[in-house]
Amino acid sequence: MQWLFLVLAGLAEVAFAYCLGKAKLTAGPESVGWYVAFTSFAALSFYLLNSSLVYVPLGTAYAVWTGIGAVGTAILGVVAFGDPLTGPRLFFLVTLIGSVLGLKAVSH
Template sequence: MPWLLLVLAGLAEVAFVFCLGKARLAVGAEAAGWYAAFAGCGILSFYLLNLSLVHLPLGTAYAVWTGIGAVGTAVVGVVAFGDPLTGPRLFFLATLIGSVLGLKAVAP
């Protein structure tokens, strides 16, 4: 269960960055709605991270959480915002994914 909470926290982090990207492109009330969603997703992400820390080591949980957020945000950037997908970028994202999986594998 703590790993599920941590994954959900990471996905909520990706959602709050997506909302920030959408807010950047919006104006007026639409922007305010995206900023409100950004805040809600951010609060949810930190709350779920905090719940997962009851059973997981801080260093491992934080690294996995930020890894999910970094990879997820890169994917959202490519899919939703047209960020470039280059070979070096793919290489380093794969390295990051491997590191996150390695941390999970060695966690108590």
């Protein structure tokens, strides 16, 4: 169950990054809504990360959380915000995914 919390925490990190990106593109009341969503997803992400620490070691949890957030946000940037996807960038994203999976494999 704690690994599920950790994955959900990483996905919530992607969600708060998305909200931050959308807030940057808007103004007025619409941007306030995105900032409220950003704050909510950030709080949820930290809560779930903390909940995962019951079983998952801190170093592993933090690396997996940031890995999911980094890969998810990079993919989201390409899909939702038109960020470029170059060969080297794709290579390092795949390497990062492999590292996250490796940490899961060697952790209790």
